[in-house]
Amino acid sequence: MTDAPSMNELLKDAPTNWGKWGPDDEVGALNYLTPGEVMRGIGSVRTGRVFTLQRMIGDPKGDPVWPGRTPAVRTQILDESNWYDGAGGPEYPGGLHYADDKLDAFLQGSTQYDALGHLWYDGKIWNGYDADTTVGGLDKASIMPIAERGVAGRGILLDIARWRGKEALDPAETFTHEDLVACAEAQGTPIEKHDILVVRTNYLKHFFDKGDAFYDDFCEPGLTYSLELAQWFQDMEIPNLATDTIANEVTYDPGSGVALPLHCALMRNLGVALTEICDLEELAADCAEDGQFTFFYVAAPLKVAKAAGTPVNPVVIK
Ligand code: UVW
Structure with missing residues (x-):
């Protein structure tokens, strides 16, 4: 163990949405995606071009997975x-x-949605359900309520790699919500309330370049926790964060050394849905070409009883 503070200490002032959608809620910030938000997403469609964001399972070049998991x-x-x-x-x-x-297959061994009950600290999962409800399979906040509901709304690509002038971000490279805002402004379309954030780092290029050596000193790049960032996600009522990295955030918080605090601050505390290991390359090339970074985003993770997450092939229509 390191001398990192506990998750409780790091997140002691972090905002929560527990109870906001009632004591029985299991889909969290996806509640923001009302029929009106679905229509806003449809309203961003201009040409009807379709992109799918799942990585191929069984890619001959390898399947990137969180350490400890194995490819399907x-x-x-x-x-x-x-x-x-x-x-x-x-x-x-x-x-x-x-x-x-x-x-x-590990249900989270490819492009996937996390269930809101997938990760926790201090004995409580999303909405304050007891962590004991995860024993033997998730009785609360499993993937099922999200899978049954489906996800549809306006998505916005935030091409951080391109914005930083890099082919791919480096290990442990960080960015903030202010960078997301600045990236969107530079792309010409500001982030709006209730947007589904689709963040490109192209970091998994290093996996395909390096093979197993990719896992030496594993530390992905990504967003880092701060109170301001968590507050911004809450104020902007962001329903869903999708990225092309394995775990959607910098693996070890650079200030504290805590592992994956954003999973806790965003998913456990605010109910933000997380979508991981997306393939954003074709979409990003197209957005760079036509300057349209917003689209209709639709996804439905597989329905698996009690699961902590399941594979998904999100669809984007521009
Ligand atoms: C872990 O990182 C433990 O899970 P995931 O990245 O699948 O959310």
Whole structure:
């Protein structure tokens, strides 16, 4: 252990939205995405061009995952070889053959939504539910309420890498909510209340360049915790933060050394939905070309009972 302060100490004055949507709420800041907000998102569509943000599971170049998780393994169960001479493939009237496969995967081992109950401190998860409700699977604030609700609203790409004039951010490189605001202004479209923030760092380029050495001294770049940042997210009523990094924030808070405090400040305390490991490269190239950084963003994580998060393939329509 380090001599980092406890999460409680670091976040002692941090704002919360607990109770804001009632004692039974399990979707948090996604409540901001009302039908009117969905229409605002649709209103940003200009050409109908569609982009999907999921990274391919089983990429031959590798699947980036949080340390301790392992990439998904897809296994072929049936293919034409099962019907080679004497191979014993199932016989169906009419001679039907088919391919079948299965996936052994960490539910958060690819592009994913975190459930609001995915991370906690001080024995309480989102909305003040007891952390004991996570034992054996999440009884409260699992991914299910988010999966059933779906996510739709106006998204805005904040291309921090491009704004900083870099191909990709460096390990442990930080930025703040003020940088997000400045980046949006430089791109020509300010962040509005209730926008879904889609933040590009292109950091996973280093994973594809370096392979396993990427995990040596692992510290991703990203937003860092400050009271002002948490307050800004609360004031702007941000429903969802999506990034192209594995964990959406600088891994170790540079001031305190605390791991992943923003997961706690934003997700556990404010109910902000987190979407991780997005592939933003095609979208970013298109936005840079046509100068349109806002779009209709739609996503629905997979429905898995009691899960702490599930894979997703978010769709963006410009
Ligand atoms: C952890 O980092 C522990 O989880 P994730 O990045 O999937 O939210």
